[in-house]
Amino acid sequence: MLPLYLLNSAKSQPILVELKNGETLNGLLTNCDSWMNLTLSEVIQTSPNAEVFTKIPEIYIRGSHIKYLRLPEQTMDYAKEQNMINMEQRNKNQNRRGGRPNNNSGNFNRRRNDNNRGGNYNNRRGNSSNYHQSHGAGDS
Amino acid sequence: MESKETARDGNQNNRDHKDQRRRNNGTKQEGPKREAILDLNKYKDTQIKVEFIGGRQIVGVLKGFDQLMNLVLESVEETLRDPEDPNVLTKDTRSLGRVVVRGPSLLTISPLDGSEVIDNPFVAAEVQA
Numbered sequence: 001m002l003p004l005y006l007l008n009s010a011k012s013q014p015i016l017v018e019l020k021n022g023e024t025l026n027g028l029l030t031n032c033d034s035w036m037n038l039t040l041s042e043v044i045q046t047s048p049n050a051e052v053f054t055k056i057p058e059i060y061i062r063g064s065h066i067k068y069l070r071l072p073e074q075t076m077d078y079a080k081e082q083n084m085i086n087m088e089q090r091n092k093n094q095n096r097r098g099g100r101p102n103n104n105s106g107n108f109n110r111r112r113n114d115n116n117r118g119g120n121y122n123n124r125r126g127n128s129s130n131y132h133q134s135h136g137a138g139d140s
Numbered sequence: 141m142e143s144k145e146t147a148r149d150g151n152q153n154n155r156d157h158k159d160q161r162r163r164n165n166g167t168k169q170e171g172p173k174r175e176a177i178l179d180l181n182k183y184k185d186t187q188i189k190v191e192f193i194g195g196r197q198i199v200g201v202l203k204g205f206d207q208l209m210n211l212v213l214e215s216v217e218e219t220l221r222d223p224e225d226p227n228v229l230t231k232d233t234r235s236l237g238r239v240v241v242r243g244p245s246l247l248t249i250s251p252l253d254g255s256e257v258i259d260n261p262f263v264a265a266e267v268q269a
Binding site: 019021022031032033037038039043044047048049051052053054055056057058059060061062065 | 177178193195225227228229246247248249250251253254255256257258259260261
């Protein structure tokens, strides 16, 4: 289970975010991206010394300054369920295309499938950094 | 000389090819999430509160922004902090006028409209339960 994948499946659920400065934010997760930047709605912001409480309709949070997140208990089950559905979908797609997955599939589908295959994702990363290196060598 | 030239040309082609492949690879990894998750257009010409990495807090009217989330704010007021305890905000402010905020040093962005300081809501919840 990948952290960002879990986070993605917690959308529209109430979560708690603690920032590196000790501030905490309770609210509904509206959106997140691959940097873990978040947007929350109906937020209660608590100051680091837990003395000031502020109600905010919406807030954008920089991902690099998050210390940790607390998600509802059910999120894991929900994410697993989604994972199963996606796997089935992928298998169907694979069969239809004669064992070649992802060809000509929409962006959305491609992303979902990427998320299911943690190992492949890493492999690709390795490749892309190789490109970097060879590119640099060509320059010099 | 000539052979060198062609060799370099070949190299260039090769590089372009690799460049393209890398770019394709990149988009595959990132997926469709290239666009910002927050639409700042809805906050244009309204007051927003911006918190910075390091703890400073300002309030200003959003005039412009870019995809890196650099902001242009007008009639900016910084809320000053207690010199003894930087976590504590004071009632003092200082005027900064027109400010360009660098995106990478942003911590949070929230609208001022609809925000209010409230009593501890968690204690109340505990008492009720």
